[in-house]
Amino acid sequence: MRNRSTAAETEEHGAHELTDSPDFPPYFAEFYAQSGGERFGLSLQDFAVILREVSGRYLSANASPAESEELHRSLRLEELVLARACACGNEPAWERFLNQYRQKLYGAAAAIAKEESCARELADGLYASLFGVRQGDDGGRISKLASYTGRGSLEGWLRTVLAQEYINRHRSQRRLVSFEERSEAGEQFEAQSAAVIPVDARLEQAIDEALLELPADERVLLASWYLDGRTLAEIARMVGVHESTVSRRIDRITTSLRKRIVRGLRQRGMDARAAEEAMEVDVRDLLVDVHGHLVQEKGE
Amino acid sequence: MSKMPYIVWSRLGRKMPQSAGAHPDANLLAAFAEHALLEKEVAAVTAHLAECADCREYLAVAFAVEEREIPAAARPSTGTNWFREWRWIASAAAACCVVAAALQYYGAPPAVVRSTRLKSMNVSSEAIAPPAVEPAKTRTETPAVALASAQRSKVESSSITKPEAPVLMAEKKDVAPQDLAPPPLPSAPPVQATESAQINRSLETPKVDAVSSFVEPERSVASQPAPRRQELSASSPGTSAALPKLRSTSGFIAGTALRAAAGNKAALKTQTRELPVALWSINASPDTAGISHGVVQRSTDKGQTWEIVPLSERVSFRAVAASGLEVWAGGSEGRLFHSSDGGSNWVEINVAGESSKLKADIVRIDVRDRSHVAVTAASGERWASRDGGGYWTRE
Numbered sequence: 001m002r003n004r005s006t007a008a009e010t011e012e013h014g015a016h017e018l019t020d021s022p023d024f025p026p027y028f029a030e031f032y033a034q035s036g037g038e039r040f041g042l043s044l045q046d047f048a049v050i051l052r053e054v055s056g057r058y059l060s061a062n063a064s065p066a067e068s069e070e071l072h073r074s075l076r077l078e079e080l081v082l083a084r085a086c087a088c089g090n091e092p093a094w095e096r097f098l099n100q101y102r103q104k105l106y107g108a109a110a111a112i113a114k115e116e117s118c119a120r121e122l123a124d125g126l127y128a129s130l131f132g133v134r135q136g137d138d139g140g141r142i143s144k145l146a147s148y149t150g151r152g153s154l155e156g157w158l159r160t161v162l163a164q165e166y167i168n169r170h171r172s173q174r175r176l177v178s179f180e181e182r183s184e185a186g187e188q189f190e191a192q193s194a195a196v197i198p199v200d201a202r203l204e205q206a207i208d209e210a211l212l213e214l215p216a217d218e219r220v221l222l223a224s225w226y227l228d229g230r231t232l233a234e235i236a237r238m239v240g241v242h243e244s245t246v247s248r249r250i251d252r253i254t255t256s257l258r259k260r261i262v263r264g265l266r267q268r269g270m271d272a273r274a275a276e277e278a279m280e281v282d283v284r285d286l287l288v289d290v291h292g293h294l295v296q297e298k299g300e
Numbered sequence: 301m302s303k304m305p306y307i308v309w310s311r312l313g314r315k316m317p318q319s320a321g322a323h324p325d326a327n328l329l330a331a332f333a334e335h336a337l338l339e340k341e342v343a344a345v346t347a348h349l350a351e352c353a354d355c356r357e358y359l360a361v362a363f364a365v366e367e368r369e370i371p372a373a374a375r376p377s378t379g380t381n382w383f384r385e386w387r388w389i390a391s392a393a394a395a396c397c398v399v400a401a402a403l404q405y406y407g408a409p410p411a412v413v414r415s416t417r418l419k420s421m422n423v424s425s426e427a428i429a430p431p432a433v434e435p436a437k438t439r440t441e442t443p444a445v446a447l448a449s450a451q452r453s454k455v456e457s458s459s460i461t462k463p464e465a466p467v468l469m470a471e472k473k474d475v476a477p478q479d480l481a482p483p484p485l486p487s488a489p490p491v492q493a494t495e496s497a498q499i500n501r502s503l504e505t506p507k508v509d510a511v512s513s514f515v516e517p518e519r520s521v522a523s524q525p526a527p528r529r530q531e532l533s534a535s536s537p538g539t540s541a542a543l544p545k546l547r548s549t550s551g552f553i554a555g556t557a558l559r560a561a562a563g564n565k566a567a568l569k570t571q572t573r574e575l576p577v578a579l580w581s582i583n584a585s586p587d588t589a590g591i592s593h594g595v596v597q598r599s600t601d602k603g604q605t606w607e608i609v610p611l612s613e614r615v616s617f618r619a620v621a622a623s624g625l626e627v628w629a630g631g632s633e634g635r636l637f638h639s640s641d642g643g644s645n646w647v648e649i650n651v652a653g654e655s656s657k658l659k660a661d662i663v664r665i666d667v668r669d670r671s672h673v674a675v676t677a678a679s680g681e682r683w684a685s686r687d688g689g690g691y692w693t694r695e
Contacts, residue, residue, distance in 0.1 A: 034652065034654070034655065034657070036650070036652075058341075070338060071338065073655075074336060074337075074338060076336075076654055077654060077655075078653075078654045078691075079654070096687075096690065096691075099687060100687075100691065108362075112361055112362070147325075147326075147327075148327065149327045150327075151327040151328060151330065151331035151336060151337070152327060152328075152329075152330030152331035152332075152333070152334045152336045153330065153334060153336075156330035156331070156333060156334050156362075156363070157326055157327055157330045159330070159362040159363065160326040160329045160330045160333075160358060160359075160362040160363075161326045162362065163358050163359075163361035163362035164326060164358050164362075166361065167354075167357055167358060167361055199307060203307065204307070204311065207307060207308055207311045208311055211308075211311060211312055216343065216346040216347040216349070216350040217346050217350075219312070219350035219351075220346060220349045220350045220356070222312060223312060223313070223349075223350060223353070223356065224356060224360070226304070226309045226312065227309060227312060227313055227353065228353060228356055228357065228360065230360055230364060233364075234360055234364035235360075235364070237333075237363050237364045238333060238356075238359050238360050238363055238364050239333075240333060240334070240335050254304055257304065257308070258304070261308070278305075279304075279305060280305065
């Protein structure tokens, strides 16, 4: 966002060039009015730059004007303008941001971190990065708000950034824990050379084939429930559906998956009884922590 | 829930032949959780989440956990029916404020005068004894300061009107964030209405020595929704001067407005004053009764005579509401005007959300206080604002 006097000098000259240029869609002016950018001193030209930056980030270089318009129409324009104005240090924008989002920021941090001091530290740290305490090469502040693109709500973006910061801190602290300390804590590690319970190759093939057939959204539900250990309520909030819907879907997916695996086993020459027996809960379910095993398997 | 054998989940955790792709950034994850992605993007992000436990964890931690309860004093009301719940309370509270204020200065409650309801116009809400103050002749101050200026004649302290440096917010923890208004920025230009609606007339009423129609003047001054008006006036974007400072604990610096205002309260209590009454209506006077074009009118003699408040010739007003010095007038094509000084100066408010704007005629206005206002349109739309008109949501 340019200094107002500079904008005043060039705006009149640039305005005609801007609006007359072939890549300045007519809806830009309409969106600019909706965004309320003028109240923060954002010119139409600045606004157009922001929109082009967003479309350049999420669309391919040869995206059609219709695709660009579709993307722009999905943006949270008011929040986008607010965030970018804050990133430029616009004080009315900051006042509005604090009025609307301060409480939400701390509430989200409290929900994520649980412990009050940790939550406060998390929120304060994010606030500092939003404000921009680091200096860029040009001496200007580097504000995290400049990376908000208006795809989702500003509040949702803040929550996600908080979550990422919290998780990344937690992960980095975990990596610093030594092997000896983890052993002393009682964690057991399965040796790589330990005897592996033989599995019928047909079973593995049938399972892989059935899982491949699952749509991605169903795999997300199954992974969240069985691998990540999320509750139904948590999954419901993640995907934005009702908890009962999640429960019914997981049940339906699991039942369908079993049938597909059994069908696949039978196609591979296994008889019906053997196929059903193969799908029974095996002894490893009773002895092995599934989640922990999968974490090790993935090399974390 | 059906059980599946371990081997199935061990295979589920393995990488699928199709690549998980690049990790979606915070913008995409948030948009995914809010169903705001484009269709093709949903497929891509979902496919990634099916394989990436890290991104699933980000999403779960960000959106799966419920926001912890915040103390009631600090949490703004989010109920959709708060207006229905609060209207009667607001009316009673406004009446109590007037009575209490009068008792402070006169020892006897003033008569509470309610605005008249016209046959054809819906004048919503009661304009309960807003004291008509002598308006400032020239508006060289920002709104929060302008409100305080009426009190300045007897109030010696002026620190609430001229903070030396811009501050973000007061650190008073027992004050809800929405009740805290940022202090006025120094050297802000005069407020200009979007139309030729500068009402700057003095009322033919007894001069008011000091105005304190509010039980808590400190709170009322601090609660003035300044940013909206400053948005309409020339702002100074991109300025590097007077950046907000950070403190070690909360990250916010103490505001001078509330602290200084607290010192004025004792001084205000000793003042004497008279309480003229202003009524607001649409086409109340006999000469306007027959016309179809609605005009806002004000009476300071309990309805004996009415004067037209010329806001806009192009707008046919259909609703007016007042709460204290906060006056709202709305009419055709969703046009809405607001005055925070009893009608001396007005600004037009844009009732619009992120992707839509109110275009139907405003037929009803409900005002709870200087921050909370709702308008109802002839189309049935209802829009509400919790920050004095700066930000609107369609209910």
